[in-house]
Amino acid sequence: MSHTRSIRELASDLAAKKISAVELTEHFLKRIAAHDERLNTLISRNEESARERAAAIDAGDNAGAALAGLPIAHKDIFCTRGVRTSCGSRMLDNFVAPYDATVVERLAGAGTVTLGKTNMDEFAMGSSNETSFYGSVRNPWNTDYVPGGSSGGSAAAVAAGLVPAATGSDTGGSIRQPAALCGVTGIKPTYGRVSRYGMIAFASSLDQGGCFARSAEDCAAVLQAMSGFDARDSTSVEREVPDYSAVLDSQGDDFLEGLKVGLPKEYFAEGLDDASRKVIEAAIAEFEARGAEIVEITLPHTDLAVSTYYVLAPAEASSNLARFDGVRYGYRCENPVDLEDLYTRSRGEGFGREVQRRIMVGAYVLSAGYYDAYYLKAQKTRRLIARDFSDAFENVDLIAAPVTQAPAFKLGEKLDDPVSMYLNDVYTLPASLAGLPGMSVPAGFVDGLPVGLQLLAPWFEESRLLGAAHAYQQSTDWHTKRPAGFE
Ligand code: GLN
Numbered sequence: 001m002s003h004t005r006s007i008r009e010l011a012s013d014l015a016a017k018k019i020s021a022v023e024l025t026e027h028f029l030k031r032i033a034a035h036d037e038r039l040n041t042l043i044s045r046n047e048e049s050a051r052e053r054a055a056a057i058d059a060g061d062n063a064g065a066a067l068a069g070l071p072i073a074h075k076d077i078f079c080t081r082g083v084r085t086s087c088g089s090r091m092l093d094n095f096v097a098p099y100d101a102t103v104v105e106r107l108a109g110a111g112t113v114t115l116g117k118t119n120m121d122e123f124a125m126g127s128s129n130e131t132s133f134y135g136s137v138r139n140p141w142n143t144d145y146v147p148g149g150s151s152g153g154s155a156a157a158v159a160a161g162l163v164p165a166a167t168g169s170d171t172g173g174s175i176r177q178p179a180a181l182c183g184v185t186g187i188k189p190t191y192g193r194v195s196r197y198g199m200i201a202f203a204s205s206l207d208q209g210g211c212f213a214r215s216a217e218d219c220a221a222v223l224q225a226m227s228g229f230d231a232r233d234s235t236s237v238e239r240e241v242p243d244y245s246a247v248l249d250s251q252g253d254d255f256l257e258g259l260k261v262g263l264p265k266e267y268f269a270e271g272l273d274d275a276s277r278k279v280i281e282a283a284i285a286e287f288e289a290r291g292a293e294i295v296e297i298t299l300p301h302t303d304l305a306v307s308t309y310y311v312l313a314p315a316e317a318s319s320n321l322a323r324f325d326g327v328r329y330g331y332r333c334e335n336p337v338d339l340e341d342l343y344t345r346s347r348g349e350g351f352g353r354e355v356q357r358r359i360m361v362g363a364y365v366l367s368a369g370y371y372d373a374y375y376l377k378a379q380k381t382r383r384l385i386a387r388d389f390s391d392a393f394e395n396v397d398l399i400a401a402p403v404t405q406a407p408a409f410k411l412g413e414k415l416d417d418p419v420s421m422y423l424n425d426v427y428t429l430p431a432s433l434a435g436l437p438g439m440s441v442p443a444g445f446v447d448g449l450p451v452g453l454q455l456l457a458p459w460f461e462e463s464r465l466l467g468a469a470h471a472y473q474q475s476t477d478w479h480t481k482r483p484a485g486f487e
Contacts, residue, residue, distance in 0.1 A: 002027045003161035004482070007070060007218040008245075010164060014069040021069030025054035025113050028071045032115065032162050035486060038143060041157040042116040043076045043134050044084045053113045061111075067225060068111030073166040075154050076117040077124055078104050078209070079198040083114070087200045088122040088132040088150075091324050091331045091350035101198025102230045103167055103209050110225035118166055119153030122352045123321065124174055124202045126150050127424045130415055131354040138411070139182060140483040141449050145408040148178030151212070155182035158212045160486040165213040165222045169199055170438075171206045172309050173403075173428025179212055179440035180403035180452025185469065185479055186212045187219045190460050191435035192237035194223075195230035203316035204235070206309075206432050215479050216441065216469035220244035223462065239460060247463045248470045255471040257291030262396035266302035267427055273406040279444035279451040280402045286476060287400065287468075297396060299388040304381045305429040310422055311365050311378035312433075317355075318362025324350065357418065386434040389456075398468055399456040402427055403440045407449035427454060437462045441469045442478040450478075 002010065002024055013019045029047055036042055050071070053061075057069045079085045079097035086092045100108070108114070121131040129137045129152030137152040139145040140160040147156040151168030155178035158166050168175040170188035179186025187210050194209040201207060211222040224244050230236040263284065268277065288294050326332040326346025333349055336342035351359070365374035392399065404427060414421045431438045436459060440452035453472075457465045473479050 003031060003164070006215060007067070007164050007213060007221050010070060011067060011221070021054040021057040021113060022051065024069060025050050025071050025115070028115055028163055035160055035162060039138050039140060039156055039160055040135055041119055041137050041153040041160070041162060042073065043086055043088070043119050043153070045116040046083045046114065049082065050113050050115050057111060057113065062109070065109065065111035066221065067107070070112050070165070071115050071163055072107060072112040073116050073118050073154065073157055073163045074104055074114060075151050075166065075168050076120055077169050077200045078167060079200070080104050080114065080117065083117060085117065085200070086133070087124070088120040088134065089351065089355070090133045093133065093331065095330055097198070099198060102195035102232065103199065103226050107167070107222070107225050115163060118151070118157055121150035121152070122355050123200070123317070124150040124169060124171055125317070125354050125358055127173070127177060127421055128409070128414065129153065130411065131352055133352060136411055139408050140486050141183060141408070144410055145449065146181065146411055148181035148408065150174040152178045154212050155179050155184055155186065158182070158184045158214065159483060161482065165211060165218060167209060167211050167226070169207055169209050170432065171202050172313060172432045173425050175210045175212065176403050176428050176438055176440040176452070176454060177425070181408040181450065183442045183450030183478070183481060184212050185215055185219050185439065185441055186210065187223055187439045187462065187465065188437065189223060189227065189462050190437045192235050193437070193460065193462065194226050195233040195236050197230055197232040201320040203313040204320060205316060206313060215473055216439070216466045217245070217248055220248055220466045242463050244463055244466055248466060251467050251471070253474070254291060255467050256287055259292045259398060259468065260396045261287055261292045261294050262297035262392055262399045263294060264297050264299045264302065264392070264399060264401055266299055267401035271405050271426070272402055275446040276402060276406055276451050279446060280453060283443040283453045283472070284400055286472060290471060290475065295396060297392045297399070299392060299430065301381065301384040301388050302430055305385055305433060306422060306426055308378045308381045308385065309425070309429040309433060310361070311374050312382065314358040314362035315366050315375050316362070318359045318366065321355070321359055326350070354418070382433045385430050389431070389434045389436060393458045398464060401454045401456070403452040403454040407446045407451055431456050435459065437465055439465050439469055441472060442481070444478055
C-alpha cells in the first residue's frame with residue numbers, strides 16, 4: 001500500500017516507474033476522499049491541478065528530481081499561485097495569491113505534486129486547531145480529541161496517511177506540538193534555514209517553516225528540498241545546507257554512542273503528566289542503551305518563556321496583521337459608511353476572537369506608556385532564555401525533553417480558557433524564542449494517544465537532530481504505528 005511506504009521507497013518506485021505519479025496521486029486523492037470528511041485536515045483541495053501536474057511529471061517534467069511525483073500538502077499559510085491561501089481565516093477566505101512561497105516553489109522544483117492546503121489555527125495562533133475559520137481538525141487517533149496546532153491539519157493528514165508529507169510552520173511550537181499529538185515526526189529547523197518568503201507572517205522574528213512526515217528519514221528528504229538561502233527573505237541565512245539524507249545514510253549504528261544528551265530539569269518538573277513522563281523516560285533509556293550519555297542540565301529561565309512569548313508574538317502580530325484593512329485584499333465588509341467603518345467592520349468581521357485578542361494585547365504592549373514595561377522587558381528575557389541554551393550546549397550535544405505536558409486534550413476542553421491554552425506551550429516556546437532547531441519524534445502512547453519526544457540541537461545542527469531521531473527510529477517502531485480506521 002503506497003501510503004504505508006516511506007518517501008524513499010516511493011521515490012525509488014517512481015524513479016523505476018514501478019508506479020506512476022498519476023497512480024500515486026490517485027491513491028492519495030482516494031484516501032482524502034474517503035477520510036477527510038471526518039478529519040477536516042484540508043481547507044482546499046486541488047484534485048484537477050494535481051492530476052495534471054502528476055501527468056506532466058509522468059511525461060518528463062522534473063525528471064530526475066529528488067521527489068519527482070511525490071504527493072504533498074502545504075499548510076495554508078504558504079502562498080500558492082492559483083489555489084486559495086486562507087491562513088485559516090475568514091479574512092483571506094477569498095484570497096488567491098499571485099505567486100508561490102519559496103517553500104512551495106522549491107518543493108515543486110523537487111518534483112512534488114500538491115494535493116491541497118492544510119487546515120490550521122487562524123493566522124497560526126493556537127495550539128488545538130480550534131481557532132480555524134474552517135472548523136477544527138480531528139485527531140485520527142481519537143476523533144474526539146484535538147490534533148494540536150497550529151499546523152494540526154498537516155500533522156493529522158500525515159498521521160492518517162492522506163499524504164506522505166506536509167509542510168508546516170512553527171512560531172512557538174506549531175510543528176512540534178501537533179506532531180507529538182498526532183504521532184508523526186516533525187522538524188522545525190533553525191530560524192533562517194527555511195525562507196519565510198510567501199509564508200504569511202504571524203511573528204516574523206519567530207516564524208519558521210518546516211515539515212511533517214512519518215520518520216526522520218522522510219523529514220530529511222523534504223527538509224532538504226525546502227532549505228537554503230533566499231534573497232527574498234532578509235532573515236534567511238546564507239549558509240550551506242548539508243545533504244541530510246546522505247548524512248543519515250553514512251551514519252553507522254553507533255550514532256548515539258558517546259553523544260551527550262542533556263535533560264533540562266525544568267521540563268521534568270511539576271506539570272508533566274505521570275504517564276507521559278514514563279513514556280519520555282523509556283525513550284531516554286533507549287538513547288542510553290544505544291550509548292548516549294545522559295546528563296541533567298538546567299535552563300533556568302524556562303519559566304519566563306510563556307510570558308515572554310505571549311508579549312512578543314502578539315506585538316509582532318499586531319504589526320503584521322495591520323495590512324488586512326479591507327482595502328487592498330481579503331475580506332471587506334458590506335456597505336461601509338466611511339473609511340473608519342470600513343476598517344473597523346472589515347477587521348471585526350474578518351478576524352476571529354483569538355486573532356483579535358492577540359492584536360489587542362500586541363497593540364497594548366507596544367503602546368507608548370507600556371512599551372518599556374512589557375515589550376522591552378520581554379526582549380531582555382528572550383535574551384536570557386537564548387543564553388540558557390548557549391550555555392547548555394557548551395556541555396551537551398543535544399537536549400531531550402517532552403514536547404507537551406500531556407497527550408492531546410478533548411475538542412472544546414480549553415477553548416474558553418486562553419491562559420490554559422497558552423500554558424500548553426511551555427516546553428516548545430523556549431527553543432522558538434532562541435531560534436533553535438527542534439523535532440518531535442513519536443515515543444509511545446498514553447491511553448491510545450501518542451506522546452512525542454522533543455529533541456533540540458544547537459543552531460544549524462539539523463543533521464544532528466535528524467541523525468539522533470533516525471538512530472532512535474532504527475530500534476523503535478512508534479513512528480510506524482497507524483491509527484485504527486486509517487490503516
Ligand atoms: N501555540 C502558539 C500560539 O498560539 C504557537 C503557535 C505557532 O507556533 N504558530 O501562538
